Amino acid sequence: MKAHPTQEELLTRRVEAVNKVNGYAKRLQNQFVDLLKPYQGKKIVKASGSYPELIAKITRPEPEEGFRFWLRISEWRIDVELDTTYKTREHDGGGYTCSYVKQSFHLCTLSEGTDLKAITDGKHIEGMREDYTMEEIRDKRKKIEELQNQISEIKSGIYSFDGHDF
Numbered sequence: 392m393k394a395h396p397t398q399e400e401l402l403t404r405r406v407e408a409v410n411k412v413n414g415y416a417k418r419l420q421n422q423f424v425d426l427l428k429p430y431q432g433k434k435i436v437k438a439s440g441s442y443p444e445l446i447a448k449i450t451r452p453e454p455e456e457g458f459r460f461w462l463r464i465s466e467w468r469i470d471v472e473l474d475t476t477y478k479t480r481e482h483d484g485g486g487y488t489c490s491y492v493k494q495s496f497h498l499c500t501l502s503e504g505t506d507l508k509a510i511t512d513g514k515h516i517e518g519m520r521e522d523y524t525m526e527e528i529r530d531k532r533k534k535i536e537e538l539q540n541q542i543s544e545i546k547s548g549i550y551s552f553d554g555h556d557f
Contacts, residue, residue: 395480403525404477408492412475413519415458416494419471420516422452423498427510436464436505443504463495466504470497494519 396404426449427435437446443464445451454460460473476489496516502508546553 396478399525399529401479402528404479405490405492406523406525406528408475408477410521410523412458412473412492412494414521415455415475416471416473416496416519417516417521418455419452419460419473420496420498420511420513423471424510424513426450426452427499427507430507431510433507434505435499435507436469436501438505462498466501468497468500470495 430449435446435449436443445462445464451462454473458473458475460471463470463472472493472495474491474493476491478487479490480488482488497511499510500508
């Protein structure tokens with residue numbers, strides 16, 4: 392029988408996956424920005440059919456191993472959604488259970504539903520961290536729990552005034 396990972400092991404795996412997906416998001420955004428620069432002001436979306444897609448001459452980057460990504464194309468913008476997984480449990484006889492870590496970022500805006508209006512400046516994604524540690528997350532979770540307990544104590548002291556009638 393396979394042993395279940397500890398909460399600490401699971402948190403470590405999640406932290407590693409978040410760091411990996413944030414790093415990949417940055418690399419992928421740079422690839423897409425370089426890919427789309429020559430198309431500024433030009434048609435980039437093939438809007439025929441139920442699901443719009445990038446026109447054929449724009450070759451999407453191949454996903455790095457362990458990641459998936461897809462484009463979310465609307466009338467006014469294109470966003471990139473990506474994910475990776477980490478194992479949460481291995482099963483007797485083979486196989487495993489996993490959890491997903493997802494990230495998304497804005498890529499560009501469109502005009503007329505098909506033309507590249509503006510490419511992202513990338514500022515949002517630049518702030519994504521790739522250096523989280525298990526200890527940091529554990530310590531912050533503990534601090535949040537302590538603060539929530541304090542809030543609960545304060546609220547219990549004024550429970551008679553917690554209504555919405557004034």
